[in-house]
Amino acid sequence: MDNDEVDDSFDDLLAKIEIPTVPKVPKIEKSQSSSNINAPSTSTTTTNGATSVPPSKTAPNTHCILVNSKQRGNPVLKSIVNVPIEFRDDIIPDYVVGRTSCILFISLKYHTLNPDYICQRLKELGKQYELRVLLVQIDAPEPHSALKNLTRITLLTDLTLMLAWSAEEAGKIIETYKQFEKRSPEWIMERVESSPHQKLVAALTSIKPVNKTDAVTLLQNFGKLENLINASEERLSLVVGLGPRKASKLYKTLHEPFLTK
Template sequence: MDDDFDDAELLQALAASEAAAARQQPQRPPAPPGRGIVQPTPQRLDKPPPSNSSSSSTGPRIVQPTPQALPGARSSSGSSILVSPRQKGNPVLASIKSTAWEYSDIPADYVLGTTTCALFLSLKYHRLHPEYIYTRIRLLQQNRYNLRILLTLVDIPNHEEPLRELSKTSLVNNVTVILCWSAQEAARYLELYKSYEHASASAIRGQQKTTYAEQMVEFVTVPRSVNKTDAIALVSTFGSLRNAINVATEANGEERLGNVQGWGEKKVRSWRRAVEGSFRVRKAAAQGRKKAATGSGSGS
């Protein structure tokens, strides 16, 4: 039966056009079946250690080294002075004010740095127990301290002979002897050594004078009573250092030096004594003359 609108020819034309379009399109190859992404199988990097039976065939077993303490690490005191328990009751500890300290098991009496230590000795105790300090010094040689200090408290009147023996011992055993006459002075030495633990050589080395004016002032101020201002006034008054020295040797030199501003009788005497005095000590000069006489006598 024909369509109500008699469009049979139109429908046939549409069907023919769709068939022609289908023939003109290229034939696409069928897509291969989809394949999912496969993750790789994890591999173990750390292999289990070989058994005892196979260790000999594969080589010696790797052994990790045992951590070793650095030299002096045990005695590293940080910012504190390490004190041996032997020093309990020592009045020196009560006099240490500007530096912290703490007890520690150390071979020395005090550790003032990684390579610095100190032994404390009272001459009164040394007179009663003379072998004590020699034993302590001998035991201290087994430790790696570059600077070993013997802090000696001079608390007896006749101290010349004990100090002479300690000086000989210090030279043989590379020990530095420091003398003090009170507990406060001993504590001050400990604080100073601790404060200079990390100081460079330039920090404690004296500054050398380079200019003529500085050298002149340093020379004139050798007498303790003459200061820098006095030195400048002296050279300014007489024009040069040579004139100031020559005036001191004149007969009326004391009067002329007294006219310098700021120079009194004490400074004048000190300056004249420094200029006119011998450069050699009398005792040394006498020994030199004695040796010269002995040499000339043996030669004749």
């Protein structure tokens, strides 16, 4: 089949997956609350007439990455070294990295051999979790067709697609999601420079190959932007650390017209 030809072999299965339309609640917390409040207490009578209560499932450690027990032996776990992990039998996703965040993991080779697998997993997951990540390890020589396939699935089922090119990279991605669990979105947003001097430095460093040190040195030498713009190429080349190549590029950029005909 042509690599650009769309594979519709499991569209029927995709159609049966219910696309989340309401906020999703993690099954972990829901099952715990329901078991604590609604579940009747059960007891077992022993031979001597005493009763014993079956032990309940322990609450998950919120500081750990919760790992589905089926992931034991996965090489990605070797790269998770900065966050503790806890194996659980009572979670549906492969990894739970936050109260409302989970990760499904699949290698591209496995997806090629079992194209329906991820759809079945999504049916089991249902509407749980607000952030649902599909982490794909690229381990196939020709990944393009399979990735198109997985991209369609993520678009239809409210998934975030993340790619890793090794087990080590996949492990670090899982670890990072947990480490950033309580970070605000502003933490990774680009910092907007506030002072005029900082804005000028940022503007000058956008001219390759001028770096931040060059920009600061230029402003110290010329005092203000007007003097810098009016300086000759020869004068610019005399600035310590700038040199003829940077001076030529800077002079050319500063004297290019803003509008093109």
